[in-house]
Amino acid sequence: MSKKKILIVEDEESLLKLESILLTSKGYEVTGVSNGQAALDSLAQEQPDLVLLDIMLPEIDGFEVCQRIKKNPATKHIPVIMLTAKKSREDMTRGERVGADWYITKPFKSAMVIETIQRFLAR
Structure with missing residues (x-):
């Protein structure tokens, strides 16, 4: 079995x-x-x-990156987990609107991140 590939954007x-x-x-x-x-x-x-995506990024923010991933027919199937310090309800709702599959706030527990990744990659 080949290794699963994860793109981290941070x-x-x-x-x-x-x-x-x-x-x-x-x-x-x-x-x-x-x-x-x-x-x-x-x-x-x-x-x-899978993509592990921060929101506050230089140039193009994580919301825009997620939206572009999900609008592209070639990449829309890739799970996107937002991993961010942005904790407001508005930010979480915006994450859902742009197509994020999951939303984890910083500081995070490593075990929770691993568990979430494993859950999406087991599909």
Whole structure:
């Protein structure tokens, strides 16, 4: 069985490293990028099995990235989990509107993130 691929989109370098190490240690193949445009470029080149997406990003924010993923027939099937410090009801509702499959707020528990990822990748 080939490794499941996860694209992490996180502009905070320390968090990107932490998430990458965590997921790699669980057997996932991880690609990490630090902005929305790099995420869209990465998706165009190689489709991951899941996207872990921050909202507050330079250039193109996570809401826009998610919306573009879900509007593209080639990528709309990819689960998008928003992982963000934005906790307001409006932000969560906007996440749903742009097509996010799940919404996790920071600070997060690693076990919860892994469990959520496993649930989506088991489908």
